[in-house]
Amino acid sequence: MSARRWLPLIAACIGTFLLLTYATITTIAVPAIAVGLDGSTGAMSWVVDAYTLALAALLVGMGALGDAWGRKRLYICGLVVFLVTTAVCAIAPDVTVLVVARGAQGIAGAAMFATLLPLLGDAYSGRDRHVAFAAWGAVAGLAAGIGNVAGGLLTQSFDWRAVFYFGIPVAAVALAMAVFCFADSERGDGNIDWAGIVLFTLAAVAAVLGVTWGGDIGWASSSTVLAFLIAIGALTAFVSWQRRGSSPMLDPALFRSLKFDGVLVAAFGYYLAAYGPLVVLSLWLQNGLELSASAAALVLSIQPLAFVFVSALCGSRLQRVDLRLSLGFGTVLCGIGCVAMLYVLAEPVWPALIAGLILTGVGSAMVSPVLPGAAMSDAPAERA
Secondary structure: OOHHHHHHHHHHHHHHHHHHHHHHOOOOOHHHHHHHHOOOHHHHHHHHHHHHHHHHHHHHHHHHHHHHHOHHHHHHHHHHHHHHHHHHHHOOOOHHHHHHHHHHHHHHHHHHHHHHHHHHHHHOOHHHHHHHHHHHHHHHHHHHHHHHHHHHHHHHHOOOOHHHHOHHHHHHHHHHHHHHHOOOOOOOOOOOOHHHHHHHHHHHHHHHHHHHHHHHHOOOOHHHHHHHHHHHHHHHHHHHHHHHOOOOOOOHHHHHOHHHHHHHHHHHHHHHHHHHHHHHHHHHHHHHOOOOHHHHHHHHOHHHHHHHHHHHHHOHHHHHOOHHHHHHHHHHHHHHHHHHHHHHHHOOOHHHHHHHHHHHHHHHHHHOOOHHHHHHHOOOHHHO
């Protein structure tokens, strides 16, 4: 087969790198943004949180919309909005405009992320599909860890606005490739589970707000408790609706598979442990240790460097290793690394920080390439 068969994979990897990098790229730039736009500490937290909140809350709903309206169409719409909102972020005159644009950017990112893996599934089959999923997963893992590094280097070398200018040409390239490299996917029956989308989005928004407020104003505060109660109530209603609805957004039969449930647990633990502490660490390195943006980026680059090293050394071999071993051992390594990194916040010990970054980088390199294939292999094509 011609090398042209890998163009959809390249297009998907560029889009994935873009949307996941922008989940963390502003973290190290936050102090510079605060000075440039005269923003408060509370407002600055939303420069980061607005994107991740929208991305997490709308991801599943966007997947359902992609199935109904066409995955390529929704992905391209998401890329167009991502490009426009990135440009708005770059020229934002104040914090309010920046936060609103970041939220819209997160909505676009959700539309992209929800459709990318199914688009790859449509483009490849057999061994090529396994290769494509592994490559896509590796890029996703690298992008999630490299955002802090890129943000620090761009901020220190140029200005915080360069963090967003950087994304404009990348989004343009991703858009052009998406138009020509992805095939039009078949639309579903047009039945959209709007009630399911609303309930799941409400549950996700409330849960993320609960976690955010818990760290800011206390886990026992009335706002935090109320957010978690709303999340639990909405999630309970969502599960009940999915069992009774005629066109459920998530097929309940999927969750009867212990293999699929195990993959979901591993994915949650992996992302939380590997990338959750990076936001706090990047701020601590700058505000606590008074490192420059580029110096903080250099420290955090240990994680993606470990990821690249392990991926290059044994990435192809992971496809021949037992799936449970790779997912389980990699997730455990990420958990140990997470504990080491969080310990540093209480007791500044450089060896613990470096070890934590290396362990999460190695663990990510073991989990990320096999995770997409593991999740997709147990889902029917129409629900993938």
